[in-house]
Amino acid sequence: xxxxxxxxxxxxxxxxxxxxxxxxxxxxxxxxxxxxxxxxxxxxxxxxxxxxxxxxxxxxxxxxxxxxxxxxxxxxxxxxxxxxxxxxxxxxxxxxxxxxxxxxxxxxxxxxxxxxxxxxxxxxxxxxxxxxxxxxxxxxxxxxxxxxxxxxxxxxxxxxxxxxxxxxxxxxxxxxxxxxxxxxxxxxxxxxxxxxxxxxxxxxxxxxxxxxxxxxxxxxxxxxxxxxxxxxxxxxxxxxxxxxxxxxxxxxxxxxxxxxxxxxxxxxxxxxxxxxxxxxxxxxxxxxxxxxxxxxxxxxxxxxxxxxxxxxxxxxxxxxxxxxxxxxxxxxxxxxxxxxxxxxxxxxxxxxxxxxxxxxxxxxxxxxxxxxxxxxxxxxxxxxxxxxxxxxxxxxxxx
Numbered sequence: 001x002x003x004x005x006x007x008x009x010x011x012x013x014x015x016x017x018x019x020x021x022x023x024x025x026x027x028x029x030x031x032x033x034x035x036x037x038x039x040x041x042x043x044x045x046x047x048x049x050x051x052x053x054x055x056x057x058x059x060x061x062x063x064x065x066x067x068x069x070x071x072x073x074x075x076x077x078x079x080x081x082x083x084x085x086x087x088x089x090x091x092x093x094x095x096x097x098x099x100x101x102x103x104x105x106x107x108x109x110x111x112x113x114x115x116x117x118x119x120x121x122x123x124x125x126x127x128x129x130x131x132x133x134x135x136x137x138x139x140x141x142x143x144x145x146x147x148x149x150x151x152x153x154x155x156x157x158x159x160x161x162x163x164x165x166x167x168x169x170x171x172x173x174x175x176x177x178x179x180x181x182x183x184x185x186x187x188x189x190x191x192x193x194x195x196x197x198x199x200x201x202x203x204x205x206x207x208x209x210x211x212x213x214x215x216x217x218x219x220x221x222x223x224x225x226x227x228x229x230x231x232x233x234x235x236x237x238x239x240x241x242x243x244x245x246x247x248x249x250x251x252x253x254x255x256x257x258x259x260x261x262x263x264x265x266x267x268x269x270x271x272x273x274x275x276x277x278x279x280x281x282x283x284x285x286x287x288x289x290x291x292x293x294x295x296x297x298x299x300x301x302x303x304x305x306x307x308x309x310x311x312x313x314x315x316x317x318x319x320x321x322x323x324x325x326x327x328x329x330x331x332x333x334x335x336x337x338x339x340x341x342x343x344x345x346x347x348x349x350x351x352x353x354x355x356x357x358x359x360x361x362x363x364x365x366x367x368x369x370x371x372x373x374x375x376x377x378x379x380x381x382x383x384x385x386x387x388x389x390x391x392x393x394x395x396x397x398x399x
Contacts, residue, residue, distance in 0.1 A: 010288075032235055049347075059135060066191040067135070068184075069142060075106060075340075078332035078334050083112075083119040084210050090120040090325060092335040093351040096284060107134040108282050108349035109201075111141035113149040116157055117211035120145045121353045125225060125282040127200040127254055128348075136199030138190070140255050147177035148207060156211060159283065163212040170207060170218045171267050178203065178222070178264040182256035200254035203264065204280050208272060215272040222263045222321030223251045226286045228296035230268060230277040230356075242286065253294035277303075277326065277356035284350035286389045288316075288343045302338065303354060317342040 018094065040399040078092035088168040095106035107126030112119065119301040126133025152159070152172045159166050202223030209216050219227055224242035231237070235254040243252050243263060253259045277300065302325075309321040322337040325332070331354075339350045356362070 078336040080331040090331040090354040094339040096349040097347040108351040109137040123204040137201040143181040185256040282351040284348035
């Protein structure tokens, strides 16, 4: 038999290879088929963050009857007040971009109490993976501050008469206040059919005592976040240590966990007579400024001098310009602006409470390395900040 012709009229061989006359490869045009044109890759739009309203109530109905206090949720509140004699408070908290994008509530909280003899400051960050952590953080701030204030008010005369017992009593007072907050969250969980871990949150607490002897700041912490001080010589120092795990954002112990009270009993006592300012911060500030042991100075520098138009910290995507925070009559608004900085991967809630000496009492500005920040132009409002430092006052009111 003659050998079988394995090509078809177009010239396709059995193995799929196309051929022309004489076995040469065939061109598609020769059989009336156009060559395919290259398809351009799709144009990808840059990812954009959305600002969505919070869905649902801040406090769900099953919990509200047992909350014990009235609370009106605000997305990004800020305020400034006169504190204990010679001191001022500036506070702000900001919903993070992740919560804004998802349409969920801010989970950070702060609270403070002002008295003639003492000032109490508390910052808390709700653990994001637990459904009622925002209620835990707000409740913890309020309960701890209220209990410490109640105890100090009742013992104030005794502590003034016996300065030697202040430190021991303050430690006991803080321990009992944190235990009370943990007990309240366990009660809230039991009554609402929730679990205590649903309310998990951190704690950063400071009590400035001026009732007797040299002024002292008592500092306690559960979980992450941090506190730092600015000395009169311009040196910044971080205090305490975050109770963190091996990975970013990992915390070993929260309020109201079993070990929370034991952690809160580790109290650092700081001689406040040598300090110009303290900052109390959630991890939404701690993480972008890691390690805070080295970068607390640059935070204080921006709080004192503001942020220049066109300037930003090294490694940051953007910072809005503003004048000085400390010593300004617009301190609250400016701190809220400072919290709006942008840095890749940093999208958490941010909270800071600044406790600083009155403007007329402040000493020199902190020294900051030029490799960390390079100012471009004088910050807007710098002249106003200098005028305030001479004798300006931050508007105050009843706490």
